[in-house]
Amino acid sequence: MEDRYTTSGRGQLYSSILETIGDTPCVRLNHIAPSHVSMYVKVESFNPLSSVKDRLALSMIEAAEREGRLAPGQTVVEATSGNTGIGLAMVCAAKGYPLVITMADSFSIERRRLMRFLGAKVVLTPRAEKGIGMYRKAQALAEQHGWFFARQFESRDNADIHESTTGREIAADFAQTGLDYWVTGYGTGGTVVGVARVLRAQLPDCKIILSEPHNAALVGSGQPQARNADDSPAGSHPVWEPHVIQGWTPDFIPKVLQEGIDNQSFDRVLPVDGNEGMQWASRLAAEEGILTGVSGGSTLATAMDVAQDAPAGSVMLVMLPDTGERYLSTPLFESIPAEMNDEEQALADS
């Protein structure tokens, strides 16, 4: 036992914060999962800026550097629900690129302030214009000023980084136990498409479960997305409604996710109520000590659903894309008071 509390360090020094991205741990749940399955969570908040999107941010910038699409000192612009912007703000700060983010004003205040703290400019777009509004603003600014538009919703550097890192990490970590179910949601679709390429080849029996908001079940509807010649969305998808799962399911099916639909990167697509997701995020924190956001909670809710019918002994892995701290100002923490409640006051007085 004592060995657990001694260490010889990481065995390397890092020349940049960017070298610490990836290699996140898969952690077993010991209290809240049904006892007939082994349920693990992949904790993406171990990334330096605390979300899965750090991987993508590095991938898009370094691929563009390699291919000469991004010039030294050129301004980068991107549309994001926040986590890609926070990851890009880190990468651009570390590498010396100015960054302009466009984001709908519906996403959490924490996101805006973190990006600005990291040196980025944040242009807010009206929530009524939905995801497409922030996307078109980024596109227009890029054209107007000659900036580099990172294009996470279409870029091949998106799924590619999840194939070369996230997917490989999962395949390696579950090589001994096997993996029966992998559960994820989607924003751009980069995670599901990239990881699926690896799982289909290396763990072909693994069932890939894709989750989406019950009131914005774009993939489940089977209705196609209208697209322009440059792969950008031509308009909002007909079944989209505003939902509470920040970072998931914009009002269009991104080109990146379309590859997954066309190639059957997932075996089932299941709807989830984001409010139920918030309850699971709370239980994960209070009963397992693991902090995640609304998308992580919603992925967990879907996994709990799947677990009910899963054969005994099944091994499951649930993606947790970011940290709960990104939601302190949102409904996830609404019932958590800042002041002492009666019980705490009684303790203080005791």
Ligand code: PMP
């Ligand atoms: N959860 C959160 C909180 C996110 O920000 C994102 C990315 N927008 C996702 C999940 C989905 O990841 P992906 O874009 O790879 O589909």
